[in-house]
Amino acid sequence: MNLGFRAFCAALLFSVPLLANATTPNVVATIKPIALIAKDIAGDKGHVDVLLPASASPHDYALKPSDVKKISQADLVVWVGPEMEIFLKKLLSDRDNTLALTAVEGMPLRSYSGEEHHDHEGHDHSHEGIDPHIWLGPEQAKVIAKAIEVALSKTAPENAATYSKNYMQFVEQINTIEAQLNASLDGKNAPGYFLFHDAYAYFEDTFDLTPTGHFTINPDRKPGARTLIKIRNALEDNKAKCVFTEPQFNPAIVESVVKYTNTKTVELDPMGQDVDLATQGYKDFLLQLGGRYQECFK
Numbered sequence: 001m002n003l004g005f006r007a008f009c010a011a012l013l014f015s016v017p018l019l020a021n022a023t024t025p026n027v028v029a030t031i032k033p034i035a036l037i038a039k040d041i042a043g044d045k046g047h048v049d050v051l052l053p054a055s056a057s058p059h060d061y062a063l064k065p066s067d068v069k070k071i072s073q074a075d076l077v078v079w080v081g082p083e084m085e086i087f088l089k090k091l092l093s094d095r096d097n098t099l100a101l102t103a104v105e106g107m108p109l110r111s112y113s114g115e116e117h118h119d120h121e122g123h124d125h126s127h128e129g130i131d132p133h134i135w136l137g138p139e140q141a142k143v144i145a146k147a148i149e150v151a152l153s154k155t156a157p158e159n160a161a162t163y164s165k166n167y168m169q170f171v172e173q174i175n176t177i178e179a180q181l182n183a184s185l186d187g188k189n190a191p192g193y194f195l196f197h198d199a200y201a202y203f204e205d206t207f208d209l210t211p212t213g214h215f216t217i218n219p220d221r222k223p224g225a226r227t228l229i230k231i232r233n234a235l236e237d238n239k240a241k242c243v244f245t246e247p248q249f250n251p252a253i254v255e256s257v258v259k260y261t262n263t264k265t266v267e268l269d270p271m272g273q274d275v276d277l278a279t280q281g282y283k284d285f286l287l288q289l290g291g292r293y294q295e296c297f298k
Contacts, residue, residue: 078151196254
């Protein structure tokens with residue numbers, strides 16, 4: 001084998017990973033619901049991974065060295081934004097391959113009024129600022145999908161047509177599911193219910209649902225005695241059909257308040273713990289979310 005041929009083979013070997021990387025960009029999404037949207041758009045023209053375990057909450061997550069490595073190897077990092085993943089603000093501040101979804105132009109955002117106060121273990125806490133739980137709203141999910149399509153098309157322009165086609169299919173799917181859930185949830189006639197924490201307004205606004213209340217405005221803070229007594233009194237007066245728990249947090253507080261009442265508990269998972277990233281998509285997450293509300297309303 002002559003030296004020229006050896007040099008050609010070596011150059012080819014080193015160029016193959018770079019070519020593969022260009023055609024199938026490596027995307028890291030902070031949470032599974034965002035990863036599901038990214039996978040729907042990327043299809044087979046991208047590799048999508050999730051940063052946080054589905055059992056973890058982005059409200060109080062602490063980065064591990066393996067997480068930092070995963071981010072450093074990504075072609076695109078998709079996160080909700082500093083309103084949610086505070087732990088990423090410094091790490092991502094000097095990177096130009098990130099997509100902060102709360103900063104996307106045209107994103108329909110809602111703001112906490114700042115007027116609502118809850119007691120948390122002996123002190124009051126005001127709820128204000130942007131509601132960052134945008135992945136729970138179908139309309140917001142469409143904007144997220146479009147932003148990811150644009151970002152992926154810039155990263156791998158040769159795949160732009162595929163990403164565009166996948167985006168249009170995504171919108172059609174979500175529109176169909178919205179219509180299905182609007183009919184099955186029947187928001188105007190829905191019974192009362194309590195949430196574990198105030199996170200689902202984007203979903204609820206879409207389907208005209210109104211919770212009776214919630215245990216906490218921030219899952220980092222335990223609800224205070226006044227809040228728990230108020231909820232208990234409402235349950236005893238049959239003002240709520242069910243109380244939602246979340247798998248990322250200990251349900252003991254909810255169970256203690258519900259005990260000896262006629263109120264049932266239903267698990268509502270904002271992180272899609274049971275949705276398989278490899279075989280399912282965002283539509284499955286949305287259907288599962290809607291199914292939990294239907295279970296509550298039975």
